[in-house]
Amino acid sequence: MRAPGTRSSWVKDLAMGARFAFAGGREGWTRTLLTGMGVGLGVALLLVTTAVPSALAARDQRGAARETITSRTAEQPGRDTLLIARGNMSYHSDDIEGRLVQPEGPDAPLPPGLKKYPGPGELAVSPALDRLMKTDEGKLLRERLDGKIVSLIGDAGLVGPGDLYYYAGTDRLAAQADGSYVERITTFENTVEAPPLDPVLALLVVLVFVALLTPVAVFIAAAVRFGGDRRDRRLAALRLVGADGRTVRRIAAGEALAGALIGLVLGTGFFLIARQLAPNLSLQGRSVFPADLDPRPALAALVAVSVPAAAVAVTLFALRGVVIEPLGVVRTATPRRRRIWWRLLLPLAGLGLLAPMMGRGNTHGRFNQWQVSGGVVLLLVGITALLPWLLERVVGRLGGAGGVSWQLAVRRLQLTSGTAARLVNGIAVAVAGAIALQMLFAGVEGDYTRDTGQDPARASMSILTRSGTEDHVDALGKAVAGTKGILKAVPLTSVPASRTPKAQGGSIDLTVGTCEALREVGQLPSCKDGDAFVLTGAPGEPDGRTGTAGPGDKLFTGNLYDREGPEPSVWTVPADARTAQALKDPNGRLRTGLLVTPAAAPKNLSGRGMAQVYVQLDPKVPDALELARTAAYKADPLATAMTLQSSRTTTEFGSIRTGLFIGATLVLVLIGASLLVSQLEQLRERKKLLSALVAFGTKRSTLSLSVLWQTALPIALGLALATAIGLSLGAVLMRMTNVPVRIDWSSVAMMAGSGAGVALVVTLLSLPPLLRLMRPDGLRTE
Incomplete structure (x- = not known):
């Protein structure tokens, strides 16, 4: 008999768990696929996040390659000189950039994306601008840029597929070539580097990434625990044939590992699909080419290693309170009430990391990124530790009063409060992070918004x-x-x-x-x-x-x-x-x-x-x-x-806020998709129970309302806890940036309402599968 805990035993037991995941028939494949779907959605978003730095760098490089800020200039016309002037404009809510060009010789420098210059009265436009000008919405723009379109600008000359850019040929620039409005250049070049962000803006960038990625990690941790009840029954059967407790735990970890590996494959596929669809998506005027979304190898490797490792660790941690015996499974956590003391350590430790940086603002150097990230993560993860305790205490005090649907929901939550909390953790963490960021952005916005002194009432x-x-x-x-x-x-x-x-x-x-x-x-x-x-x-x-x-x-x-x-x-x-x-x-x-x-x-x-x-x-x-x-x-x-x-916001602050909007949109999509998968998995686990209740005469409307209550109660508690943590974190961050603590309750309500709205949509989408599962033939056993 091999010694327990050796490397070979770990490998063999993990491999056996993987075989159970793939060789468990339709039941096993369904469970593994659901796990893979949940993990895959998170992996896809992680890969997109790791590709963001390279995408931004690629946009900046292409934008700099067509600029003339540091281009070589000439005093007199020559074979290699070009007269160029800016023709930027706005159209409705879109910013359109353009250049008026007049080559003075056959060797005039060509900007990236052009094969030849348009002549007088001709235009070379980006594909996005060409599409806009051909629509009814672009009618007035066609009247403004009334030249003949003779060519499209190639990808090398555009910052993104949605870039609205043009070159207009003209022969009227020579008389104004004084270097102020019209330049005479011999190269396209821009070597001016953007100044570094100030400490507060750099802090905002770190917080946006941390607050958006923490819910993703929570989703992945919840996804690897799909099908926990059925898995425990299989583990009890393994104990019956002679496996010890450590072995069955390693086998369970192997099943989770298999689901995580499937999730990596599916996540990579989702990412590749999203990468090809990226040109069709434009948020706040930003878009990227597929080649721009190229994850950095080191970050991609970190995702590939950390996700399976996290799956194993989460599974072993989840089984710490489960006694698996040959004749069944006993969850030791059920009779023993959850303790609060260690759950409070996480948010307290997070506050302890952030407290030394209060009052620094922009005048005391840069914030320690690792310390900030660690403090924020501990505070947000503290929600996942506190919510199960809070839900257990609340539902434990609920009595038998109320309708049948309410009683069914309360009883179910009393038996599986941990499972219900896991479904809500992701939403709660996302809402808490959103509230904190919204408070911080609102607090520092005044520092990056200047009064222009302009009077729109006198002139538009x-x-x-x-x-x-x-x-x-x-x-x-x-x-x-x-x-x-x-x-x-x-x-x-x-x-x-x-x-x-x-x-x-x-x-x-x-x-x-x-x-x-x-x-x-x-x-x-x-x-x-x-x-x-x-x-x-x-x-x-x-x-x-x-x-x-x-x-x-x-x-x-x-x-x-x-x-x-x-x-x-x-x-x-x-x-x-x-x-x-x-x-x-x-x-x-x-x-x-x-x-x-x-x-x-x-x-x-x-x-x-x-x-x-x-x-x-x-x-x-x-x-x-x-x-x-x-x-x-x-x-x-x-x-x-x-x-x-009357006022304007700095470009850097506006860009970071746009990044938050884009990231929050992606996380909301992930929240909805992951929660829907979780809900369907929970309904599938209870298929026979639901069919039995219908067979004994329970109304379908009662069961549907019961499912709604089972979602609404944890969501309400989760959002209440998220609001409290989010307000606390937001207040700490505002003190760190040295701005007065103010709470915009309308924004807080909007953030909480967004989380509740996602949960409501997911619940409504799960009702059709629920009605199909409540058929009497669900009692059939093969």
């Missing part, structure tokens, strides 16, 4: 362009003003002036516009064409670049900064110029310098100036914003149409 959008000439700006304003849905369009031109020919002593802002336009930036006592005003009440730039002038002063305008080109013109401030109090423009800027009407303005307004057209939309006209953007693009493709907003 601002069209920014080069000042050029006054005629150009007026034509842009008239083109927009004549568009349907525009209440008014106010053009303002701002050019620099100086007391010296080359602006050695600083510059003076010269704002030119009609009286109506000037009233947007100054409090004018009275105004007619030919007037000029000296602005007061606005501080100058701290470096002295701006100043003011008085009536009769001589100023230079025009070419103030370029050594080559025409000499600056001399302009005299009108002698009757009056003072005017400066007002903030719709962009929130308080201007300095002079306000001048067209009749009094210098004749030469060229130079490094800017022009803006403030546009007020008619809210009664649908798509007025898109019509204005289209009019602006047609009048000046280099103009930037910006929607005014």
Whole structure:
């Protein structure tokens, strides 16, 4: 007889358990397949998670390869030069990026994804943009980008399959190639690295991964315990033929190991299917190519090893309170009440890890990622330890009052409270993590949301362009003003002036516009064409670049900064110029310098100036914003149409929040799928019992309602516990980031309601199989 616990005995017993899993007939295959399905769903999500870093890196690399931030430039046209300008725009809720291109020689550099440049009036677009422009939804966009589509941009030139990108050919860039709006480049290159995230944002990234992956681990741990009652009866039969207690436990671990291995295979298959479907999925404007979802080998290997090992460990841990005898199974945990003391150690240990980091915020260096991860995991896993104890105490106090369905549900929960808790653990952990993250995001959002100073009530959008000439700006304003849905369009031109020919002593802002336009930036006592005003009440730039002038002063305008080109013109401030109090423009800027009407303005307004057209939309006209953007693009493709907003969130914070939304969506799908599989497995285990109850006259509606109660009661307790843990964790995290603790109860209710909604949907989906299982022929035994 071999010595118990030797390596060979472990191998043989695990192999025997695997054979039972595959050779147990239809019953065994069904049980193993259910286990594999539950584990496989978790494995698929784990593989997707391990592939996220490589997917993001691939998107960033392709995005950098088509940029020109650090590209080599040229002063004069040549065989290898390209004139390029940005043509980014927005369309409804989508951001569309584009470039206007004009090659100046046969060797002009091609960006990734293009085989040749589109000619004047032609477009090269991404497949996603091509599809959008061909739909009814893209009608206004077709009017804006009215060139002929001659080619599609290849994958190498796109950050993702849903990327909305275009190249528009033109022959009008040479006159504006000054390096500000239009660049002359010889390469496509961007070697500028993004700055590292600050400590709080880095903490958010860690928390998102931990809070989303912990429920996955809980699901996998629950999945490997499918079919526990039938398995225990088989183990009792093994004791009857001579196997000892250690042997049957190792055999049980072998069965779980087989299910986990099947789960690895199925999970890999699910992942490969999801990988091929990835181009069709776009969340918050983000999408990836199938090749981007490439798990890192080390992380994939960790998943492949940890999942089977966890299956064995969970099974052995679950059998610690089970006495398997030759004539049956005795669960020692049933008569002995669960103890609370050791269950409290997990959340207390988690708080102990997080407490030393309270009050650090962004000013005391980075948070220890391992310490944060360990503390959060212990707190969340503490739910899985506390919920069985809480459920046992609550259902143990419930008496026999109530209807038949309620009594059936309570009795079932009293007998198998541990099984019911396992079904709810995943939802509870996910909800607790979501509540904590929601609190933290809401708490720190103010630190990453800035007040722009813009006033959307005065202007819905601002069209920014080069000042050029006054005629150009007026034509842009008239083109927009004549568009349907525009209440008014106010053009303002701002050019620099100086007391010296080359602006050695600083510059003076010269704002030119009609009286109506000037009233947007100054409090004018009275105004007619030919007037000029000296602005007061606005501080100058701290470096002295701006100043003011008085009536009769001589100023230079025009070419103030370029050594080559025409000499600056001399302009005299009108002698009757009056003072005017400066007002903030719709962009929130308080201007300095002079306000001048067209009749009094210098004749030469060229130079490094800017022009803006403030546009007020008619809210009664649908798509007025898109019509204005289209009019602006047609009048000046280099103009930037910006929607005014009173506040803006930083890109980094918005990206992390988007990642949380994507991850939470995937976890919710996993919650529903895993819970449905668990529910079906539980119903299959009780097939004969349900059939017997129906055969003795129990109404089907009573049994269906009983199943609903059996789900609702653990869910309610689980969500209550998850809310308490989530609020506690959220408060600790907010203290760590040094923000006041505030609770948004509507968000908490939404998180808890999402978990309850998933459970309700799963219960409704399980009712049709339940009705089929309640047939009298379910009592047949072969």
